[in-house]
Amino acid sequence: MRNTIYRYFFKEFISIFALILISITVIVWIVQAVNYLDFVTEDGHAFGVYFTYSILNIPKVINRLIPLVFLISLLVTILRFENSNELLIFWTSGLNKIRIVNFIIIISILITLFQLSLSLVVTHSSLNFARSILKSSSVSLFPSLVKEKKFNDTVKNLTVFVEKKKNNGEMLNIFLRDDSSVVERSKTIIAKNGYIIKRNEKNILVLYNGTIQTEKKNNKINFINFNRTEINLSSFSTKTTTYPKIQENDTLSLLNCIKPFLDESKTIINKFQCRARIDDIISELNRRLMMPFYIPFISIIICYLLSSGKESKYYLLKKYIVFIVAFSVLVFAEIMVRYSGQSILYSAAYYLLPPSLILLNYLYLTKIFKYENLGK
Numbered sequence: 001m002r003n004t005i006y007r008y009f010f011k012e013f014i015s016i017f018a019l020i021l022i023s024i025t026v027i028v029w030i031v032q033a034v035n036y037l038d039f040v041t042e043d044g045h046a047f048g049v050y051f052t053y054s055i056l057n058i059p060k061v062i063n064r065l066i067p068l069v070f071l072i073s074l075l076v077t078i079l080r081f082e083n084s085n086e087l088l089i090f091w092t093s094g095l096n097k098i099r100i101v102n103f104i105i106i107i108s109i110l111i112t113l114f115q116l117s118l119s120l121v122v123t124h125s126s127l128n129f130a131r132s133i134l135k136s137s138s139v140s141l142f143p144s145l146v147k148e149k150k151f152n153d154t155v156k157n158l159t160v161f162v163e164k165k166k167n168n169g170e171m172l173n174i175f176l177r178d179d180s181s182v183v184e185r186s187k188t189i190i191a192k193n194g195y196i197i198k199r200n201e202k203n204i205l206v207l208y209n210g211t212i213q214t215e216k217k218n219n220k221i222n223f224i225n226f227n228r229t230e231i232n233l234s235s236f237s238t239k240t241t242t243y244p245k246i247q248e249n250d251t252l253s254l255l256n257c258i259k260p261f262l263d264e265s266k267t268i269i270n271k272f273q274c275r276a277r278i279d280d281i282i283s284e285l286n287r288r289l290m291m292p293f294y295i296p297f298i299s300i301i302i303c304y305l306l307s308s309g310k311e312s313k314y315y316l317l318k319k320y321i322v323f324i325v326a327f328s329v330l331v332f333a334e335i336m337v338r339y340s341g342q343s344i345l346y347s348a349a350y351y352l353l354p355p356s357l358i359l360l361n362y363l364y365l366t367k368i369f370k371y372e373n374l375g376k
Contacts, residue, residue: 002095005090005093005095010107012077012081013074016073016080017070020072021065024068029061032054032057032061052133053133056127056129058126059118059123060123066114067330067333068330070111070298070299074104074107074299074302075305075323078306082305097307097369098365098366101303101362101365104299104302104303105300112293112295112296115295116292119287119289119291124247124248124251127248148162149161149164157178157179158176158179158180158233161174161175162175170193170195171193171194174191174194174207175188175189176188176190176191176205188212188215190210190213191207191229192208192210193207202233204230206228206229207229208227210229211224212224212226246281246284247284251285251288255285257278258281258285279341279342280341282341286340286341286347286351290337291337297329298326300358301329302322302326303365304365305319336350
């Protein structure tokens with residue numbers, strides 16, 4: 001009988017949890033995908049790169065939403081059972097409330113392990129792969145990024161000015177400054193007209209009737225007049241950040257990053273490409289390792305709803321109090337993790353609070369439910 005109740009409770013919870021998680025994830029992902037349109041409109045990446053990058057950010061969205069979704073799902077599950085009098089059936093059948101509390105804690109541990117797997121393995125791998133796609137992609141939409149009478153610097157080390165663009169794609173009175181050379185200080189090209197053409201899947205800028213002004217490192221300036229010249233735009237990269245950000249590095253790399261902890265500049269640039277302040281690195285590690293353990297604490301708080309039924313005149317008030325307290329715990333955890341890297345004391349508090357508060361609240365719940373159907 002008891003196992004049947006547990007299976008039924010778990011089935012109801014997990015269905016609600018999956019539904020809410022998928023729904024909120026889709027909403028958040030759509031909002032983020034709109035923001036990522038800058039990769040196309042400003043950085044010139046192809047739509048395929050944009051969609052792939054957006055999809056690979058889904059594990060990050062899921063990882064951030066799990067604690068909040070768990071809170072809502074568990075709260076909805078208990079309230080649904082209470083409103084349909086199913087909890088009353090559990091109690092009258094002899095099931096002790098502390099056993100339900102224990103089962104809810106087991107469920108929270110399973111969700112905790114799920115989030116840990118995302119934090120430690122999946123999320124950073126997905127984000128790192130997304131960054132590598134941006135790094136390897138070329139500026140495929142360059143023609144649409146060139147605007148009339150505007151200095152266009154979407155491409156790194158290349159500035160383009162076009163006085164006029166015709167409907168057939170011809171550009172008039174072109175100014176181009178190239179700072180990508182390691183031999184020359186800069187190269188300035190002025191041309192009367194030009195086109196951007198596709199050749200072997202590469203963007204080629206073809207210029208006519210102009211002058212190339214090259215400034216050497218010895219301060220000499222060379223002038224070359226041309227009737228026609230070509231510039232391979234595929235050799236230029238966008239200004240999109242291509243090195244891995246802190247959340248895109250694997251956990252082992254971050255642990256290696258904090259080895260030179262006594263570095264006075266607190267800036268780490270090593271073979272793991274971990275470029276961040278040491279306190280930001282510690283905060284990221286704390287988020288991955290400890291944030292999931294706030295989920296069991298949330299489950300303990302929500303279990304206080306089991307202490308009284310819906311017939312209690314304070315039950316409605318208790319629902320709101322429990323939700324506010326549980327939500328405040330999530331807000332507190334999010335704030336604490338941001339500051340946890342600033343000192344050992346903050347990190348210690350962030351790690352010690354969940355287990356200590358879980359233990360204290362569990363002992364209190366055990367005391368409340370001690371004499372309710374004891375032995376069942």
